[in-house]
Amino acid sequence: MAELLLDLDPSLGRRAGLERALRQAIGEGRLVAGASLPSSRTLARDLDVSRATVVAAYEQLGTEGYLVARRGAGTRVADLRAVEEDASVEHGLSRSYRYDFRPGSPDVSLFPRATWLRSLRRVVGESTDRLFEYGDPRGLPELRRVLADHLGRTRAVSARPDTVRVYGGFFAAIGFVAEALGRAGVVRIAVEDPSLFVVREVLELAGLDVVAVPVDDGGIDVGALVGLDVGAVLVTPANQYPLGVTMVPERRMALLSWARRHDAWIIEDDYDGEFRYDRQPVGALQGLAPDRVVYAGTASKTLAPGLRLSWLVVPSALEVVLSAVTHIRSGVSSIEQAALADFIGNGELDRHVRAVRKVYGRRRAELIARLADDVPWCRLGEVPSAGLHLTVLLDTRSGIAAGATAGERRREGELIANAAASSIGLLGLRSHWVGPNETEGLVIGYTRPAQHRFPVALDRLIGHLRTAG
Ligand SMILES: Cc1ncc(COP(=O)(O)O)c(C=O)c1O
Structure with missing residues (x-):
């Protein structure tokens, strides 16, 4: 391909902007299945970005299934019809492997099909008609009650039913939190470097500027946060994703004291904190500062991502602004929520x-x-x-x-x-x-x-x- 016209949104940063522009060009059919892309060197020159930026964007879109790279044959646009037919499309991971x-x-x-079915059968068979009406946008009260107790016992989270909210997956929850933080005056948020690219995308979509802070053996480098002028930080303390370090106690303390000094918020992504094999799971950071930390948990790792059930525990100071943005948009099936409440309440999740x-x-x-x-x-x-x-x-x-x-x-x-x-x-x-x-x-x-x-x-x-x- 001799030339490729791409409009990069400067507010996104170069790599994310290029990825977005390529996705758009493919989605709109300007780049059709099988079309060759310019070499990374050529495109880098045309767009005046570094070659590494183009390579990273090509790789990212390769992972997402938009592009295929063949040795000696360059990079081509994938046949998206094949991708759409693939039922395993999830988080942009479109291919299936043996x-x-x-x-x-x-x-x-x-997945505990038999016990889940027992819970589902029980709630569908025995609940009053109210279960089938529009539910509380914060989540089914019964599930919030059970979760508050469960998270306290298993993750040392400090929660009350009225501080727990239920969402359709972590990314949905984080999107709402980011919008709420924006309304509360937060402009920039720090994430760990490295971290999950989808999380950064969700935060940016909600209008926040994202900056990155390095991670070392003890977790996020809190010293590097100072001077960044961020109003919030998103961390994975129990098991840093993707490096797999656990945030050490001194770092936890330093992060909390940074947040207090700067009146900043911490979002704790506790995506797999239940899984520790050599000792008791390390308790959540949130338990040390429930007024500063938004805790996020999910059923995706303990049960199944297909359930699309996640939860937040929210500092009281953020409740009103979070309600204002979630409002009627946060609906999750009350029936699945009731099944999960029954499942947890009967000790099946444990x-x-x-x-x-x-x-x-x-x-x-x-x-x-x-x-x-x-x-x-x-x-x-x-x-x-x-x-x-x-x-x-x-x-x-x-x-x-x-x-x-x-x-x-x-x-x-x-x-x-x-x-x-x-x-x-x-x-x-x-x-x-x-x-x-x-x-x-x-x-x-x-x-x-x-x-x-x-x-x-x-x-x-x-x-x-x-x-x-
Ligand atoms: C770092 C991280 N956070 C959160 C999640 C959970 O996301 P969800 O609840 O949307 O499945 C994942 C799942 O891949 C993850 O890797």
Whole structure:
């Protein structure tokens, strides 16, 4: 392709702006299936951006299924009809793999169908007609009551039924929080670098400026927040996504005191805090400062992402402004909420988490043992035993130890593309960086393969990594 006209929205930043412009061009049909894109070098020159920006944008859209890259044949627009027909479209992860190690999902084959059905049958059979009417936009009162108790017991969260709210997934919840913060006068928000790209997109869509703050072995670098003039920060204290570090106590204290000094808000993304394998789960930050921290939890990792159920615990000072933006838009099925309330109230969630924690803990140990035994280029560091993914860094020159495990330099893109050719799904680290850091790595989600297929899937993964490079 000789020329490609793209209109970059300067308010988004270069990479996000380019990604948005490319998505739009494909969505509007200006770039049709099979069309070749200019080389990264050419496009970088035409748009006056760095080549790394174009490479990162191409990679991101490749992960999302918009583009396909073939060695020697350049980058082309994917056939989106095929993507739309793929029922597994989720968070932009459109391809399905036989051996899927992309992070983000638990093993949904372990979903407790029988006990969930019992809860659903009970609430549908026994509830009064009121359940089927329009519900409370803050969430079903019964679920908020049960969640307040559950989060207090299992995550050391300080909650009352009236401070809990229910949403259709973490991203929906965070979008509302971002809008509410905007109304409360917040202009800029800090996120961790690296972090989940979708989160940044949601915050930007709500109109906030996003800045990034580095993470090290102890969690977010609180010192680097000073002087950034941000009114809020979004963190993953229990298990930093994607590096897998746990925020250490001194950092927690420093972050809270920074928030108090600057009258700023902390959003705690506790997406997988239930999963700790070597000790009791580390309690939520929110419990230390319920007046400063917006706590966000989800059923996506403990039960299934398909439920689309998440919750917030909100400081009282933000309740009014959050109500103003959520209002009638936040509806989640009252029937599913009632089923979850019944499920938690009968102790089924505790039982299920105990059971899957054992399974995932074994998988994690197995993955680490196999990497140590069979993949000599991968050096295992001190990694907290938690969560649903393990991050292997491929670039050891960067000096970010950050809990993750280190490997000799291998090309992330190549490893992933070659794995995909054998139907092994992997996610790279690069798309998680906000700043100029280009450290490569693999974010291995070991919980996604179905339990009965895990041994074979692990063999394939290890076989692939052993021979790579
Ligand atoms: C860092 C992080 N936060 C939150 C979530 C949960 O999102 P949701 O509740 O929308 O499934 C995920 C899931 O992929 C995640 O990786």
